[in-house]
Amino acid sequence: MNRRLELVIIISVVVAITAIISRSITASLGIETTPSGYWVTGPGAGRASVFLAGSSLAGDGLAWKEISDVLNLRIEGWGVAGSSPSEWERFQHLATQAKVTVLVVSSYDLNEYFLSDFRAEVVPLGQTIKDLRQSRADWPYSKRLLSLYPLTYLRMLYPTAGRSDGVMVGVRENLRKLVRAVFPLESEAGPTLSFNETASTQEYKKEKISSWSSGRMLRRLASLRSACQGKHAFNGPKRLAFLRMLRQAQEQGRAVVVVLPVSPLYTKEFLTPEVKREFEEALTEAQHSVPKARWVHLDQLNELNSNEYFWDLVHMNSYGQKVATEAFLGQLMDFTSLQ
Amino acid sequence: MIFTSLEFVLFFVAVLLVRSCIRNFTVEKWFLLVASYAFYMSWNIPCALLIIFTSLVDYSVGVGLGRIEDEQKRKLLLVVSIVANLGVLGYFKYTNFLLDNIWWGLTSLGFHVTPWYYNIILPVGISFFTFQSMTYTIETYRRNIQPCHSLRDFMLFVAFFPQLLAGPINRAVDLLPQFKQRIRVTALDFEAGLAQFGVGAVKKLVISDRIAPHVDLIFGAPGNYDGFTLLQGLLGYAIQIYCDFSGYSDMAIGSARMMGFRFMENFQMPYSAVSITEFWRRWHISLSTWFRDYLYASLGGNRKGSARTYLNLVLTMLLCGLWHGASWNFVFWGGLHGISLAIHRAWMAWDPLISLNNRPGFQLLWTLFSRFLTLGVVLVGWLFFRAQSWTSAVEYLSRLMVWSHDGTRFVSPFILSALVAILLTHLVLHKDRNWAQEILQRSVPVRIMNYTALVLMITGLGAMDAAPFIYFQF
Numbered sequence: 001m002n003r004r005l006e007l008v009i010i011i012s013v014v015v016a017i018t019a020i021i022s023r024s025i026t027a028s029l030g031i032e033t034t035p036s037g038y039w040v041t042g043p044g045a046g047r048a049s050v051f052l053a054g055s056s057l058a059g060d061g062l063a064w065k066e067i068s069d070v071l072n073l074r075i076e077g078w079g080v081a082g083s084s085p086s087e088w089e090r091f092q093h094l095a096t097q098a099k100v101t102v103l104v105v106s107s108y109d110l111n112e113y114f115l116s117d118f119r120a121e122v123v124p125l126g127q128t129i130k131d132l133r134q135s136r137a138d139w140p141y142s143k144r145l146l147s148l149y150p151l152t153y154l155r156m157l158y159p160t161a162g163r164s165d166g167v168m169v170g171v172r173e174n175l176r177k178l179v180r181a182v183f184p185l186e187s188e189a190g191p192t193l194s195f196n197e198t199a200s201t202q203e204y205k206k207e208k209i210s211s212w213s214s215g216r217m218l219r220r221l222a223s224l225r226s227a228c229q230g231k232h233a234f235n236g237p238k239r240l241a242f243l244r245m246l247r248q249a250q251e252q253g254r255a256v257v258v259v260l261p262v263s264p265l266y267t268k269e270f271l272t273p274e275v276k277r278e279f280e281e282a283l284t285e286a287q288h289s290v291p292k293a294r295w296v297h298l299d300q301l302n303e304l305n306s307n308e309y310f311w312d313l314v315h316m317n318s319y320g321q322k323v324a325t326e327a328f329l330g331q332l333m334d335f336t337s338l339q
Numbered sequence: 340m341i342f343t344s345l346e347f348v349l350f351f352v353a354v355l356l357v358r359s360c361i362r363n364f365t366v367e368k369w370f371l372l373v374a375s376y377a378f379y380m381s382w383n384i385p386c387a388l389l390i391i392f393t394s395l396v397d398y399s400v401g402v403g404l405g406r407i408e409d410e411q412k413r414k415l416l417l418v419v420s421i422v423a424n425l426g427v428l429g430y431f432k433y434t435n436f437l438l439d440n441i442w443w444g445l446t447s448l449g450f451h452v453t454p455w456y457y458n459i460i461l462p463v464g465i466s467f468f469t470f471q472s473m474t475y476t477i478e479t480y481r482r483n484i485q486p487c488h489s490l491r492d493f494m495l496f497v498a499f500f501p502q503l504l505a506g507p508i509n510r511a512v513d514l515l516p517q518f519k520q521r522i523r524v525t526a527l528d529f530e531a532g533l534a535q536f537g538v539g540a541v542k543k544l545v546i547s548d549r550i551a552p553h554v555d556l557i558f559g560a561p562g563n564y565d566g567f568t569l570l571q572g573l574l575g576y577a578i579q580i581y582c583d584f585s586g587y588s589d590m591a592i593g594s595a596r597m598m599g600f601r602f603m604e605n606f607q608m609p610y611s612a613v614s615i616t617e618f619w620r621r622w623h624i625s626l627s628t629w630f631r632d633y634l635y636a637s638l639g640g641n642r643k644g645s646a647r648t649y650l651n652l653v654l655t656m657l658l659c660g661l662w663h664g665a666s667w668n669f670v671f672w673g674g675l676h677g678i679s680l681a682i683h684r685a686w687m688a689w690d691p692l693i694s695l696n697n698r699p700g701f702q703l704l705w706t707l708f709s710r711f712l713t714l715g716v717v718l719v720g721w722l723f724f725r726a727q728s729w730t731s732a733v734e735y736l737s738r739l740m741v742w743s744h745d746g747t748r749f750v751s752p753f754i755l756s757a758l759v760a761i762l763l764t765h766l767v768l769h770k771d772r773n774w775a776q777e778i779l780q781r782s783v784p785v786r787i788m789n790y791t792a793l794v795l796m797i798t799g800l801g802a803m804d805a806a807p808f809i810y811f812q813f
Contacts, residue, residue: 222552
C-alpha cells in the first residue's frame with residue numbers, strides 16, 4: 001500500500017477510535033460535559049423572583065431550599081462548575097423576571113487565576129477579549145484565557161481533553177468503590193453542584209478538613225496551587241463582570257452580595273496580607289460602584305473561622321452551612337421587603 | 340509559545356500548510372526564517388536582536404575564516420567569535436552572579452558595602468543558540484566544514500524554531516547542509532516525526548507536569564517531611580527533569596522531522612546507565628558531546644597523561660554545571676559529575692575485578708551494583724541541581740541520609756505511578772532501542788494500537804496548563 005495512503009488511514013482510524021473511547025470514558029465516569037444546569041426552588045410555579053449567582057461554594061455554603069422556604073421566595077439559578085461572575089453574567093440576562101439578584105462571592109471565586117472549565121462555552125470570545133483589553137491583562141494570562149476557546153473545539157472530538165483531573169478522580173473513585181468493602185478509604189472526589197438539596201444528602205459534605213490526613217491536605221493544596229498557578233489577583237475580567245452584574249442587578253431591582261469565607265487553612269496557605277488587601281479593595285470598589293447593594297459579610301463571622309466547618313479547603317460542610325444559613329437569615333430578616 | 344500549547348499546534352500546522360504551498364526553495368527558506376523569528380518573538384521581541392547579533396558575528400567570522408589562510412589571523416577570528424558569544428552569554432547569565440560573589444567577598448573581608456545588581460532579563464534559549472552558533476565557527480576554523488555563504492541560511496541554522504529554545508544543540512556540519520537542498524517530506528518522515536512528538540507530549544504533559552506540583556511541594560520545605568517523602572521527592576524530580584527535557588527534545592526532533600529535517604537524538608534511556616560515563620553518553624547528548632568535542636578535547640582530552648585527563652574531566656564538568664545556571668549549586672552538580680567521571684575512568688584503568696568478569700553471577704550483581712551506584716550519584720547531583728539554595732540542599736540531604744522520622748509523610752500517587760511506569764519501561768525496553776524509530780517498521784494494526792494509546796494518554800491524562808520546560812531557564 002502507498003505509504004501516504006497508509007498514514008491517512010492510520011490517522012483516521014486512530015482519531016475515530018480515540019474519539020469513541022474518550023466519549024465512553026466521560027459517560028462511564030460521569031464527567032460533566034455540559035456547561036450549565038438550570039435549577040429552581042421555592043413556592044409557586046414559573047420563573048422566580050430571585051436570581052442566585054454563585055459557584056459550588058454558594059451551593060455548599062448556604063441552604064437555599066431552606067432559605068427559600070423560610071422567606072417564601074422562589075429562587076432560580078444556573079449551576080456551572082468552577083464558575084465566577086464572568087459566567088454568571090451570561091445567565092443574569094436570562095433571569096428576566098428576577099427582581100432580586102443575590103451574588104455569592106469569595107476570595108476563591110473572584111481570584112482571576114481560577115478558570116472555569118466551561119468558561120469558553122458560556123462567555124463569548126468577544127466579551128473575553130474586551131474584558132482582557134479593558135483590564136490590561138498581561139499576555140501570559142490572556143493566552144491562558146484565550147486558549148480555552150480552541151479547547152472547546154477539540155472537546156467536540158475528545159471530551160476528556162483538559163479534564164484529566166476529572167478522569168483521574170473518576171477512575172480513583174470507581175476503584176475505591178470496588179475495594180471499599182475490604183479497605184475503608186477516604187474519598188477525594190471534588191465538589192458537585194447542588195443548590196436545591198440539603199447538604200446532609202451527600203455524605204462527603206459532613207466531612208471536616210480538620211480530620212483530613214496530612215497527605216490528603218498536601219495533595220489538595222498542591223492541586224489548588226497548580227490550578228491557580230500559586231497566584232491571586234482580583235483586577236481582571238472577573239472583576240469587570242462582577243461590577244457589571246451589580247449595576248444590572250440594581251437596574252432590575254435589588255442586589256444582595258454575600259461574601260463567603262474560605263477555610264482558615266486556605267487563608268493561611270494562599271491569602272497573604274497583600275492578597276487580602278487586594279480582595280478587600282476589590283469589594284470596596286464594588287460597594288462604591290453600587291452603593292445601594294446590600295452586603296452580607298459571612299466571611300467576617302468569627303464562628304465560621306474554623307476548619308471544622310469545611311469539607312474542602314473552600315467548601316463549607318453541612319455544619320458550616322447551618323451556621324452560615326442562620327447568620328444569613330438573621331441578617332436578612334427584612335429580605336421579603338426587597339421584592 | 341511552548342510545544343505543548345494549542346497555540347504552538349496552530350502555529351505549526353500553519354507553517355506546514357504554508358510551506359507545502361511554496362514552490363520556490365528560496366522563498367521557502369525565507370518563510371522558515373520569518374516563522375522562526377516569529378516563534379522566538381512570541382517570547383520576547385527585543386531579545387530576537389541577540390540572535391541576529393550572534394548570527395551576524397559568526398557568519399562574518401565564518402566568511403573570514405574561509406578567506407584567510409594565515410593561522411594566527413584565523414585564530415584571532417575564532418577568538419572574536421568565542422568572545423562575542425561567551426560575552427553575550429556571560430553578560431546576561433552571569434553578571435549578577437559575579438556581583439553577588441563580589442559583595443559576599445567584600446562583606447567577608449569586613450567591608451561595608453550596599454549590594455546592587457543589574458536588572459537583567461535572561462533571554463530564553465540563549466545558552467543553546469550561542470553554543471549552536473559556536474559549533475559553526477569552531478568547525479570552520481578546524482576546516483571540517485566549508486564556510487556558509489548565505490546569510491539567510493546561516494540565520495536559519497541559528498534560529499530554526501524547533502531547536503531554538505532548548506536544543507538539541509545541532510552541529511553546523513549536520514544541520515547547515517540540510518538547508519542547501521530542498522527536502523521533500525515523505526509520509527515516513529511525517530509519521531516518524533508525529534510519533535516522536537506524541538511520545539514527547541506524553542512525557543511532558545502526562546508525567547512531568549503531573550508530578551511537578553508534588554515535587555515542588557516537597558522541595559519547597561524539605562524540613563517538613565520525613566525520609567520516605569524526601570526520597571519520593573528526589574526520585575520524583577529525577578523523573579520530572581528527564582520527562583520534561585527528553586519530552587521537549589522528542590517534540591523538537593519530531594516537529595523538525597515532520598518538516599523533513601533530521602536532528603540528533605538527545606536522550607537514550609539515561610537512567611539505565613551502568614556508569615556515570617555511560618550516563619553522559621545518554622543524557623543531553625548534544626550538550627555532552629559539545630563539551631567533549633569543543634572543551635575537553637581543546638584542553639588536551641586524554642592525550643596529556645592520566646592526571647591531566649582527570650583534571651580536564653573535572654574542569655569540563657564544572658563549566659558544564661556553570662552553563663546550566665549562575666549558582667554554586669550548579670557548579671557543585673558539575674563538580675560532582677566531573678569527579679565521578681574521573682573516578683570511573685581511574686577505576687576502568689585499574690579494574691582489580693577484571694578476572695571475575697567472566698562469571699555470570701558476578702556480572703549480574705556487578706551490573707546491579709553499578710546501576711545503583713550510578714543512580715545514587717545522579718540523584719545526589721539532582722538534589723543540588725533542584726534545591727532552592729545550598730542550605731536547603733544540605734538540609735534535604737542530611738534529613739534523607741538519616742532517614743528522618745520527624746516530619747510529615749506525604750504519599751504522592753502521581754510520583755509513585757510515574758516511578759512504576761519508568762521502572763517498567765527500563766526493565767522491559769532495551770536501553771539502546773528507539774521506540775519512535777522502530778514503530779515505523781511494525782504492521783498497521785500495531786501502529787494504530789500504539790498511536791491510540793498515545794492519543795488517549797494525552798487527551799485523557801495530560802495536564803491542562805502546561806508549565807514551561809525546565810531547561811528554558813538555562
